Amino acid sequence: MSRAPTRGAGGADAAQEPAPDQVEGAPHPRETAGLHGQEAAERAFLAAWAGGRLHHAWLLRGPRGVGKATLAYRLARALLVHGDAAPETLDIDPQRPVARRVAAGSEPRLKTLRRSADKSGKLRTQLTVDVVRDARAFFGLTAADGGWRVAIVDPADEMNPSAANALLKILEEPPQRAMLLLVSHAPGRLLPTIRSRCRTLDLGPLDGEAFAKALAEAGAAEAAPPALGVLAGGSPGEALRLAAEDGPALYARLARLMAGAPGLDRAALIALADAAAGRAAAARYAMTLELTGTLLRRLARAGALGHGPEAAPGEAALAARLAPDAARARLWAEMAAETAAKADRARLVNLDPAGVILDIWLAIDAAAGRAIAA
Incomplete structure (x- = not known):
């Protein structure tokens, strides 16, 4: 006999269950x-x-x-x-x-x-x-x-x-x-x-006015800084998540590290990797991998279409040096895809976070050498 769905039968969500689709501090x-x-x-x-x-x-x-x-x-x-x-x-x-x-x-x-x-x-x-x-x-x-x-x-x-x-x-x-x-x-x-x-x-993606309204409705405490808006790409949810993990500051740190390529500052690279190691730093590790991919994709886009608003100080100069044309844009697009694949494999087999970041960034450093030599 048919009956109305009940919580026990799976008809309703359990509000106390983990919510992977919710940004911390924002309404579900x-x-x-x-x-x-x-x-x-x-x-x-x-x-x-x-x-x-x-x-x-x-x-x-x-x-x-x-x-x-x-x-x-x-x-x-x-x-x-x-x-x-x-x-x-x-x-x-x-x-x-x-x-x-x-x-x-x-x-x-x-x-x-x-x-x-x-x-x-x-x-x-x-x-x-x-x-x-x-x-x-x-x-x-x-x-x-x-x-x-x-x-x-x-x-x-x-x-x-x-x-x-x-x-x-x-x-x-x-x-x-x-x-x-x-x-x-x-x-x-x-x-x-x-x-x-x-x-x-x-x-x-949302335009400026709709983006600002959505952020305000989600409980953003203040107007988003320009770098946050650029990194979020018109996504209020992404902006809230980036803000919660201090994403703009981390992206600026990655851009400074990239400015030394080829020939990365090894001490700075090791410090970056160590900051993402351990269970307590899982969110930092994920954000580091994500923003590394963002940096590579923005380099590829700059080489193919020209550089738009900066998401970190010196980003335009970095793109002019490492991605001045379409050929080197392809190099960074391929590097972005390779980096994403490495990150996915690392998650599947639970590799050491610090080792993953070191491996990815050493490969990026080698790619920067190829870009300069091209």
């Missing part, structure tokens, strides 16, 4: 009522709804931190409130019972699929098949009011192969009055068969 996307700068994506969904073309699966794709998860929760709230009667706006009074339950992670008709914690309480590195199987059970139930049920996969990019195949089976045989919302920072990582079964909503 499920608690955020408004969304700035993504009106085109909202209009596209509302038009499909009003036209009776409400697809069972939607892929929300775009850069990290531009509001994809926030939009997913806005779509879910609106659908659970209005059902088949398409509204003119996705805005929902935050005091409505559905909105309150969604914010608290206790709405029985909404399920969030994300990386779970292992027995030690540590977040797994991938979204595993058991999480998707919970969603199958959730969709196998019938809502008490006969209305919609919604599952948000956040982010879908983190599914391992078994989880992706399990999700594909749901997409191939979609339940009645059920919707899947897939949040994706890197849709190229998804199975082509998953992408082909979803309608797509594209979300882009």
